[in-house]
Amino acid sequence: MRHTSNMIRLLGALALLALTATAAQAERFERINVDLISDSDALAPGEPFWVGVHLRPDEGWGTYWRNPGAAGLATSIQWESSDKAHVGGTEWPLPDVIEAQGVTSYGYYRDVLLLSRVVPDDDLEPGDTVSVGAEISWAVCSDICILGDGAFSLELPVAAAPAEAAEPPRRELFERTREQLPRQIPEWEQRVQVEDQALELVLASPERDFERAERVRFFPYEARVLDIDATPSTDISADRIRLRHALDASAEEDVDRLEGVLVVESPGETRGYEISEAVGDGQPTVAAGVQAGALSEFGLLTVLLMGVAGGMLLNLMPCVFPILSIKALMIMESVKLGDTRHRIHAVFYALGVISFFCVIGGVLYVLGQAGMVGGWGFQLQSPWFVGLLAYILFLLGLNFSGLLSFGYRLMGVGQSLTESGGYGGSYFTGALAAVVATPCTAPFMGTAIAYALVQPPVHSLLVFIALGVGMALPFVVLVVVPGLARVLPRPGPWMTVFKQALAFPLYLTVIWLLWVIGGQTGAMGMAVVLAGLLLIVFVVWLRSIETVATRPGPRAVGQGLAVAAAITAVALLWVPDAEEPRPRGTVAEAAAEGTWLAYDPDRLEALVQDGEPVFLNATADWCISCIANERGALSAPSVTKAFREKDIVRMEADWTRPDPEIQALLERFGRKGIPLYVLFPGRDAQGDPMEPVVLPQFLSPGVVRGALENVQSPGSND
């Protein structure tokens, strides 16, 4: 009982608060209450806040949106502020369609808050006040329209940070209203075209945002673009919206741009997406992102060629090279033995490579559709994948060392070409080569993948096939072109020694992968994977003594143990947890040396605003090219000297584990993977800010120094 009465009292108090909060400035006009309110009672220097014109018409009366439609007058607001703050333009929540007497208009037959974002100056001090003013004129309509206008102002005191938020009802009103503002479209495909006096808009969301969408409607910003009384035809699927709307009879034949809001209604949720798109020839473009937009300028063919080139470069990666060498040796052997099937083997090898890239492409696409962020190298953010890769490379190393020979059942890597049924072996060699190539991002590949992921599935698949073709190409050419294989050294007993020697780079790669896991999950995760490796050795040993055990009993026990150990080894991969905190590897080291700052978007923004030159390095422990660039170019004495002389702030974004802020950074520069190097050069000689420069993915000290030359040296009096 007491609870109830307390509850009633609380509700009463809240209601009173709501009244006093929202009615503080309210002024009663004919048929409408109007006031100017803010989401903060006191503001902090430099901290943005929101103000809003609260229009509350009587029941059955309404005001209009920025484009009022066939009838109506948009509410007009002239924002003003004291010279200590900057007030943005009016931001309009999503409108309703108002159908009255056969006339369609857009507006609000309900309360609405028209927003504006205010940024107070940094140098304000507690005790100062900031005033925000609004001159408002409106038409409030039902069967008649009443014109009204008024001038309002708010005086807000400056408090020491943080800003003082308004009471809950008012703050929540602002929060709710902000959710009703149109959103910027993420990196989605959008397309606008005009055909048969109708406008067609296609919007594709890789995140399946439209899964529950029931209704869509487009609200143009300009009047008389679309035939407002026509009913649009729509076609909605989970990842794609197609809307067709008849043009207004008075619309220019050559509508060249479509601007407005696409409103998508789902049960319990209505979202608006801001569309600003040139009317094109039906070719899709990619929204948002400085460079992603530029990507659309590449034709599909160009991107496919870049994919092939990037794939070819993967062959030079340290992790791929041993496997390829072995395969080449086998081919030489087969040629020596007069085997004529080597061309078929080459085809199977190529198919193996391409299959893996198709799988990766599919996984990336599905992850993107499911709203999980994917990018090249994302696999290596999962400790279990890194662990699995360590196992595979360890097994390969054992094989190369001659301690283990795989049957065809497993991988067929050791399968001789001269034996029958070896095509499967070639296929798996291809797939394996592609698997171990994933840590090595070659130039062009990042661009090709960024392009692929925002394309329709068929195009996307083509790009990944191109990567596979590129990677398989050198090998296939070597085998298929007569005479080329003869250039290679003659086969002989030296090959066994060579193969055993190649095991050592593989073991080294395993150590590197263990280090990556250590970085991701700490010493515990590393120990667990090491235990898994030990179990693998145990299985190898059990198999070697099988030949000694002649009786079926002990033999069965040995086999059972081997299977159990193998399963345990695989199960161990799920133990390390990437979510555990870890020391921030290279960042921590760098910070200790006092050279690299950890990436912080706000800090970067502040530095760029101040005209400070910044060199940004997006890297990860598992990214070989990144580490190679850091060791070879970024730590080169001549480069570090240039960094110091030019007073360049060095910032490192460590993507060893998933990080949405770094993901956003990559997307801003149109990348899906790392490395990414960006130089923000600060100001030029005239003091004007310069555009950021993206450096190549393979760095040499010369490349970096060349880029840094554009940065102005700090003045001699500094």
Next chain:
Amino acid sequence: MPGKTVATMALVAAAVLPGTATPAGSVDIIRYDNPEQAPGFALEDVTGQERSLEDFEGRALVVNFWATWCAPCVRELPALERLHADPDGPATDVVAIAVNQWAVDIEEFLEAREEISLSFTLLPDPDGVATDAWAVGTLPTTFILDAQGRVHYKVVGDPDWDGDEMRERIAGVKQ
């Protein structure tokens, strides 16, 4: 009982079906028992010709304040046209003053709405001079003047201009 039911149904119908044969909106008709001289106007019409209230003296005059964006205003334009053009009607001139709008706004509007054809005088009031002088804050607002330019009625909203009631009122001011 049945009478009450019918009345209720009519009320519901009026609320649910606004703007059918009889306008359902609130129409406010003010009758001035001691008509005073209208404030007057001097505006260029859509053809650029200067027009003032004096030009229309000698006949009853309907002065309508409207805007192209105002749905109820647009709705009553055809009825005003019938009032103006009907040979059996109360023989009145009609002047429609477009509040805060330019000649080009009216031209664009007439182009877009081909079904609306108007033969009476259209006066844009871009600076709102006449609108302010007549103290109009609600659209549509219509004044009914006698032949001497005195205001007999102020009508706020969209009445049934085709109905006998309004026509008799207009006919009444002519005397």
